[in-house]
Amino acid sequence: MRYAETGYNLEVDLSTGNIERVESDPKMTELFIGGLGTNSKILWDRVPPEVEPFSPDNILIFSTGLLCGTPAPGANRTIVSTFSPQTNLMAYSMMGGFWAPELKYAGYDKVIIRGKSPKLVYLLITNDKVELRDATHLKGKGTLETATLIKEELNDPKVQVASIGLAGENRVFFASIEQGRSSASRLGIGGVMGDKGLKAIAVRGKRDVNIARPAEFIKYCNDILEYIKFRANNPIKGVPPILATLGSPQEMALHDEEWHTTSFSWGHARFRRKDFWTPEIAERWTKIQDSTVERLISCYNCPMRCGGIIIHPMLNRFMMKCYSKLTYLMAAVSDDLGFAFKITGLAQEYGVDGFTTPQVMAFAIELYEAGILTDSDMPDFPKSNEDRFFYLLDKIVRREGIGDVLADGVYWAARKIGRGAEQYDHNTTRKHEQMVIKLGMLNPLYYLMYGTGEKGNITQIEGQIPQAPLPEDTKEEFVKDWIHPPKEWAEEFKQFILEWGRGENVFPFYPPISTICKLVEWQEMMHYIDDSTGVCAGLSSFPIKPPYHIHNYPLIISAGTGLDIDDEGLYRMAKRNRNLLRAINIRRGLKRQDEKPPQDHWKKRFPEYEEKLQDEYYKFKGWDKNGVPTKETLKDLGLDYIAEDLEKRGIYDNGTESK
Amino acid sequence: MTMEQKASNKKKVKVIKIDLDKCNGCRACEVICSAFHANPKYSSNNPARSRIRVYFDPLKNKYVPVYAGEYTPAECMGRDKYIINGKEYDECGFCRASCPSRDLFKEPDSGLPLKCDMCEDDPPQEEPLCVKWCLVDALTYEEREEEGEEEVKPEDVEIGLNALVDKYGLDKVVDTVARMTQKD
CATH class of the missing domain: 3.60.9.10 (Aldehyde ferredoxin oxidoreductase, N-terminal domain)
Structure with a gap:
């Protein structure tokens, strides 16, 4: 069995x-x-x-x-x-x-x-x-x-x-x-x-799913639930409310949107509105949200209520969660939360991505305002941004007129439109729209994560580490029960949390590159484990101090499957998956130069240091200078057949493979 | 009258309170119920075997956890339909019976009836496990004592046999059991 x-x-x-x-x-x-x-x-x-x-x-x-x-x-x-x-x-x-x-x-x-x-x-x-x-x-x-x-x-x-x-x-x-x-x-x-x-x-389906070691397995499940209860009563101190809890960001329940609206970019990822979140907006949005979110709901067998049932006078009931509450609104530079709910409901019925779609539409508006797209491309184009979004959404999902071009995303649309439109493609990596964040100082961890994340989506590689140095008076308490990092790196990570933000210990040259590599590796590996077990990142790799981690995961998997896996064994499996996925993309032509975050992601850039970061990180991963997993790395993971395939295709031939 | 005898005149009433407004539709109750009642305990799970079911329809905002109650060999004379705050709930939507009119609360393989036993266990659980696993407090548990005789509860086997008797007649069931016994 x-x-x-x-x-x-x-x-x-x-x-x-x-x-x-x-x-x-x-x-x-x-x-x-x-x-x-x-x-x-x-x-x-x-x-x-x-x-x-x-x-x-x-x-x-x-x-x-x-x-x-x-x-x-x-x-x-x-x-x-x-x-x-x-x-x-x-x-x-x-x-x-x-x-x-x-x-x-x-x-x-x-x-x-x-x-x-x-x-x-x-x-x-x-x-x-x-x-x-x-x-x-x-x-x-x-x-x-x-x-x-x-x-x-x-x-x-x-x-x-x-x-x-x-x-x-x-x-x-x-x-x-x-x-x-x-x-x-x-x-x-x-x-x-x-x-x-x-x-x-x-x-x-009406059949059984079997468990190898039942009593042990259910004990671990109960431990997870107990910890979720503990975390509900003990939010993380020193971080914005939206990052203090488990689950996806609790944006159906929470009203405080200061963090997203003031730190993320508006329009086509263009500008911040640092003083957007006023008491008036907070009051207006609270009213709208309370009359719109009818019930908080969950996914299967999960107590987190990340989702909401939405009622809107112009739509049938629908459900949504998380940051899609703001993606359309901020891209359209609208202050009307009601607009956000309405367009999200429509977009869901059409079945489009809530991250990419708003950016494509904001990009089209930019081109229109710059005279690159004209009334002949967009007949009867409305005046307000909200109406323009409804107009463009309709054209895109039908691939009608300009919608047929925009339906390929910013990168391809810019090249098809030409006439200087390429200059407006400023927020894609690997031809894919990135998170709408534009900041001042280079963040070396995020530099690597934006660049090398195989999914091309930052939320699927980041997690577990506060976004900014913690306030001094919360640091000691934070590390006290921070059991999550891998054993051999735990002390180094705790030191990082304690020292980060003190004196000279600021980005981009702090922490040392060796620590940066480990921090990025840890964040990414936990996502790879989740993506293989099917456990939601909201209870594992995404939030700070989650219930699932590298120390209890092997126990849960072992009791569930009957395999005997320890921390190291599981880490090795995740590493194997990581390199397999890497090889698939390398074989399809992924190159080192593709692994760059958008040029304007940070104002202050350090080209030499960035190259060094990438070099060191590739080395740390067991990849050569071009980002190709070395034969040794692959063989060590039992992926000899991949090394042979890459060899046969001449992918190692340019003499740059580092040992 | 001794103290023991006096105590036996009290019966323990176990109540699960169900707050429809708090239900998040996660079905953790179905998961743990079917796992607890697996044999050996927790060796499998399958919501189709659960003795609690969450009926929910997010697009109408209807959420109703229902527990398996008594097995009944015959349908009611009629059906009921509740409308609460303008929302029309499913026919017999609040009924707990394992009844010929529907598939609910029957073992998916055998069709034998299921019934909530409040997770009777040795040693006893603090509360039924569906309540324990309901972290959003849609299900909460209360115990109280009432005057009256403790009812003798039929075992699962007896409930199952009754259902078979209703379906095939006593003679057929007895014959079959006798034949099976002889084989061994």
Whole structure:
């Protein structure tokens, strides 16, 4: 018997309509954990680098994480992996909600989709019964609307539906896959789903998920819950309220938005409004939020209430969470929180990414105001920014007129439009829109994270470390119960927390590069573990002092699966996954020069020091000067076949490999 | 009358209070309930076997955790439908019965009825585990004593057998059990 996982994947070929239930190799779990790790292995094995994202040979994987469907709190993430139409690199985006546990209960760890359906279909999975169903009646329907119609069709409210909207159907490069309030939205995976002619996957399961060492496992789960209660009563001192608690930033519950509105950039990531957060705004927004957020809600088996049910006079009820409350509003430079809720509701039905979409629209407005786009490109373009956003959103998801160009994202749109539009592409890395933050002094940790994060999304690599030096009077208390860092680095990290901000100990030349590498490595590795286990980053790699960490994770995984893993073993698995993903992107042409944060991310830059940072970090990772994992690194992780492949392709040939 | 005898005239009433407004729809109660009742304990979980179910429809803001109550061999004469603050809840939406009219509270494999036992355990749990795992306090637990005889509760096996008797008739069940016994 397999524990925690089911041991079966579904293989679906949309071109032929063939569906098979295939037993997976338990060895893969021992090597790659599950979720993102095993997804990467499948993509490495089966999708050669020349395959275009919109090709029937591209594979789209919906995966559970190893712990999804077990009682481990917050283990509910669906990890979707494929190749991105925007970056041509591997795309992995994740969503919480209820879908992944339901797939486990149906008896599967992954749904692996290849080919293209000749007509729009949806996949229905109910335990042993798996079928492709006609979805022509769902064409053009919204994401939530689609889920509702499928549930009605099947007469079962507990069916979990992941679906695309108009944007996905029209292969928008930043189309999302939506499931209630949860969405896998980065890097255009919804566009790949649309290209395959797959409108939705509906799943319902009534089977058991087994645990290897039950009493031990449930004890660890209870410990996690106890710690969550402890943290609810003991917020972190010395950081803004929004960073003091567990979960995603609690933006459906909290009213205080001073931190985001005054430190993040408005418009097309252009300017800060340091005095935006006035008592008047606070009062007005509180009123709007209280009459709009009807209930705080959670994902499967998680007590954090990151989500909210939203009522808006012009829309059906919908659900949302986190920072999408502000992305559209700040990009449109609007002060009206009501606008934020309304456009987010619409955008979700269309199925677009709440990070990229507002930036693309703000970019279009900039071009219009600069005279690069004109009334002939945008007939009847409205006067107010809010109205312009509704106008542009509609054009983009339909790929109508200028929308067809903008639907490829800022990088590609700028090059298609030309006439100087390239100058306005200032906030992308690897052709992907980055977080809208523009600051003064170079932050060496974030320099590396923005540059090298394989997902290209800062929130999926950062975490656990305060964003600024803690106030002196909170430092000692902070490190006292900071059990989270890996043992061999714990003292060094504590010293960093204590000394950071004192005298000369400020960015960019503090801490030493060796410490910077370890801090970045630790943050990233915890994300890799989460992305493989399916535990939400909101209970693990993202917030400060989370319930899951490198010391209890191995115990939980071991008790759940029956494997015997310790801290080092788990770290090694995460490292293997990290290098595997790296190799996939290297094989598809990722270069050192692609790994640069936006040029204007910080005002004060230090080109020589930045090069040195990158050199040292690559060395620390076991990569050569070009960022390619060395043969030694790969062989040490048992990835000899990858070293051979890279060698055969001549990727090591330019003589720069460092030993 | 001795003290012991007097005490036996009191019965313990166990109450789970359900606050619909606080429910976050996370279904942790279903997870831990089905894990606790697995055999061996916690060796598996499966919300379809849970003795509590959360019925929720976020798009109508309806959240109703319901506990499995008595098994009933026959449907009610009619159905009920509640409308609260303008929200219409599902037919029989608050009913706890394992009843022929619906799939709810039946073992997915055998179709045998499920019933909440308040997590009876040895040593006893402090509170039912669904309550323990409900960190948002939608479920809270209270105990009180009332005058009256402690009711003799039928075991799970008996409830299951009753359901089989209702479905197939006593003779058939007895015959089958007899035949199975002989095989061993």
